[in-house]
Amino acid sequence: MDILNFLMMGFEVALQPQNLLIAFIGAFIGTIVGLLPGLGPINGVAILLPFAYALGLPVDSALILLAAVYLGCEYGGRISAILLNVPGDAGAIMTTLDGYPLAQQGKAGIALSLSSVSSFIGSTIAFIGIVLFAPLLAKWAIAFGPAEYFALMVFAIVCLTGLVSTQPFKTLIMALMGLALSTVGMDAITGVYRFTFDSVGLSDGIAFTTLVIGLFSVSEILLMLERTTIGKVVLKQGKRSLFNVKEFFSALATIIRGSLIGFFSGILPGAGATVASAMAYTTERKMARDNSQFGKGDLRGLAAPESANNAAACGSFVPMLTLGVPGSGTTAVMMGALMMYNITPGPQLFSEQPTLVWALIASLMIGNIILLVLNLPLVGFFARMLSVPSYILIPIIATVSFVGVYAIHSNIFDLLLCMGLGVAGYVLRKFDFPLAPLILGFVLGQLMESNLRRALSISQGELSILWSSPISIGLWIMSALLLILPIVRKYLFIKKQKSI
Amino acid sequence: MKSERILTGIIAVCGLFLLIYACSFEAPISYDPVGPKAFPILLMGLITASAVYLTVRPAIMFEPVELGWTKHLLGKLVLCVLALTVYAVIFEGFGFIVATLLMTIAVGKLFNGKTIPVAITGLVLSMCTYYLFDRVLDVPLPLGFFG
Numbered sequence: 001m002d003i004l005n006f007l008m009m010g011f012e013v014a015l016q017p018q019n020l021l022i023a024f025i026g027a028f029i030g031t032i033v034g035l036l037p038g039l040g041p042i043n044g045v046a047i048l049l050p051f052a053y054a055l056g057l058p059v060d061s062a063l064i065l066l067a068a069v070y071l072g073c074e075y076g077g078r079i080s081a082i083l084l085n086v087p088g089d090a091g092a093i094m095t096t097l098d099g100y101p102l103a104q105q106g107k108a109g110i111a112l113s114l115s116s117v118s119s120f121i122g123s124t125i126a127f128i129g130i131v132l133f134a135p136l137l138a139k140w141a142i143a144f145g146p147a148e149y150f151a152l153m154v155f156a157i158v159c160l161t162g163l164v165s166t167q168p169f170k171t172l173i174m175a176l177m178g179l180a181l182s183t184v185g186m187d188a189i190t191g192v193y194r195f196t197f198d199s200v201g202l203s204d205g206i207a208f209t210t211l212v213i214g215l216f217s218v219s220e221i222l223l224m225l226e227r228t229t230i231g232k233v234v235l236k237q238g239k240r241s242l243f244n245v246k247e248f249f250s251a252l253a254t255i256i257r258g259s260l261i262g263f264f265s266g267i268l269p270g271a272g273a274t275v276a277s278a279m280a281y282t283t284e285r286k287m288a289r290d291n292s293q294f295g296k297g298d299l300r301g302l303a304a305p306e307s308a309n310n311a312a313a314c315g316s317f318v319p320m321l322t323l324g325v326p327g328s329g330t331t332a333v334m335m336g337a338l339m340m341y342n343i344t345p346g347p348q349l350f351s352e353q354p355t356l357v358w359a360l361i362a363s364l365m366i367g368n369i370i371l372l373v374l375n376l377p378l379v380g381f382f383a384r385m386l387s388v389p390s391y392i393l394i395p396i397i398a399t400v401s402f403v404g405v406y407a408i409h410s411n412i413f414d415l416l417l418c419m420g421l422g423v424a425g426y427v428l429r430k431f432d433f434p435l436a437p438l439i440l441g442f443v444l445g446q447l448m449e450s451n452l453r454r455a456l457s458i459s460q461g462e463l464s465i466l467w468s469s470p471i472s473i474g475l476w477i478m479s480a481l482l483l484i485l486p487i488v489r490k491y492l493f494i495k496k497q498k499s500i
Numbered sequence: 501m502k503s504e505r506i507l508t509g510i511i512a513v514c515g516l517f518l519l520i521y522a523c524s525f526e527a528p529i530s531y532d533p534v535g536p537k538a539f540p541i542l543l544m545g546l547i548t549a550s551a552v553y554l555t556v557r558p559a560i561m562f563e564p565v566e567l568g569w570t571k572h573l574l575g576k577l578v579l580c581v582l583a584l585t586v587y588a589v590i591f592e593g594f595g596f597i598v599a600t601l602l603m604t605i606a607v608g609k610l611f612n613g614k615t616i617p618v619a620i621t622g623l624v625l626s627m628c629t630y631y632l633f634d635r636v637l638d639v640p641l642p643l644g645f646f647g
Contacts, residue, residue: 391613461533
């Protein structure tokens with residue numbers, strides 16, 4: 001049982017006192033970031049990333065921190081969704097549908113406790129999924145050459161545009177921009193400066209942290225300026241603060257189904273927690289014999305999205321660790337973090353850095369347990385965080401973000417670049433251009449170009465090498481199908497609209 | 501819809517400009533058959549093409565986007581961007597503590613804070629973060645004229 005040995009080794013690393021403390025801090029910060037409306041896992045991970053690096057944390061501790069923040073956000077998002085009807089992050093949008101009505105009926109305690117147990121089960125099932133599937137996938141992916149890799153990355157980007165978005169071209173353009181931004185700076189092979197406009201600050205390329213903080217932190221501050229004050233937590237005090245056995249068993253099947261849906265949609269690049277929770281919710285509503293209570297405070301409507309979004313968050317680690325293609329915006333940021341440590345994620349990671357990989361996987365489980373323990377008793381404390389006024393919160397976000405960017409090169413240019421990116425990100429977000437694909441593109445850009453160039457070097461410029469193996473042909477066919485899908489969908493949509 | 505067409509139009513023009521710019525990337529010696537310019541040219545071409553499509557697509561393909569930009573809000577947005585940009589510019593010259601204090605007051609006021617609580621927040625925030633990062637966490641921050 002190789003896998004069990006590796007897993008034990010991972011737990012050994014993750015259970016070291018320092019890493020345990022880091023996981024605890026990450027889980028705590030993650031929950032707070034998650035519950036604050038507007039701030040989601042990408043923001044949390046983006047803001048903490050430069051510190052993990054600047055502090056000189058070893059790579060496994062840094063990843064444990066970021067993973068704990070990620071999971072924490074998925075836990076935290078539900079608190080504001082249930083108490084305020086405002087999703088704390090995108091993955092918690094579906095949670096408002098039944099969570100808030102429950103809170104209005106004086107069942108906030110039941111809703112909060114049941115949803116944290118759902119989250120826990122979701123993560124646990126996904127954890128088991130990772131342990132079972134990831135090593136297999138990595139073993140299979142080791143046969144990938146540069147041509148297969150190139151095809152895989154094209155597939156990942158097409159997946160984003162075809163599967164999830166209602167606006168495929170907007171998603172596509174953002175992913176392309178991310179790829180293009182990654183070419184800024186000196187070309188690694190020839191030493192030619194690209195898109196630098198003779199600026200010294202750009203000659204190294206755009207630092208990952210600057211991009212992420214600009215796009216997600218600065219633009220978020222501007223978006224928050226638009227929102228008027230959020231409602232106050234006014235709740236009827238319920239009798240119970242914990243669900244009972246009957247309630248738990250009525251939701252158990254839902255939780256397990258939600259977890260499976262979440263895990264598998266987490267594995268697909270780009271689908272992520274938001275899509276997973278929506279899918280789990282609609283599936284449950286369709287399957288339920290009596291669905292009259294959905295949207296009015298059905299426990300199943302609460303359990304399904306919560307188990308799914310946590311399972312998806314864990315599931316999105318699978319493609320990152322095994323293929324080097326992140327499954328969500330947040331794992332794209334984490335992959336950027338790995339690259340800052342000069343580690344290229346991919347199938348070799350399992351054989352070359354087994355301790356790192358298994359420590360990260362083990363820390364998902366540990367973070368999950370910490371979160372459950374934190375969330376059941378401390379929910380009142382976290383809820384109070386919602387009343388921190390924005391005139392205190394926003395300057396804190398701005399300060400921490402700027403310090404993070406400044407810490408990279410200690411120069412003003414990066415700060416101004418970050419501001420520019422932030423304003424651009426804000427405008428794009430206003431027009432419904434999604435930013436996560438841009439990050440995905442940026443992270444994949446260099447790998448994609450170097451694999452393309454390596455493949456063509458091997459074939460001496462012959463393009464047919466790109467579709468010469470069964471794996472790459474399969475990936476190209478799947479990409480083509482996914483490209484056609486949204487066009488067909490849009491066509492059907494227009495036809496329907498015209499007939500009305 | 502009109503403003504969206506303008507935005508994608510700008511993206512298309514920028515894409516085209518960068519496409520032409522990318523054509524000038526020449527390696528002195530060729531190391532690989534692809535060279536440094538093929539990938540950027542491919543990307544810029546695709547970006548320009550998608551942006552052109554988004555600009556000229558028929559009205560039925562648009563999904564409603566609510567901007568909600570009132571004059572009042574736009575004013576606040578500009579002030580906020582300005583405050584943060586000034587913060588970036590004076591970050592080194594004025595030093596972290598003073599710059600953060602000023603930024604907190606400006607941004608805090610924009611988020612409807614009252615002067616005294618905002619000023620106290622600024623003082624506590626700038627001192628604490630300076631101490632935390634520069635002293636405890638070893639992330640060097642500029643002191644400006646206190647240095």
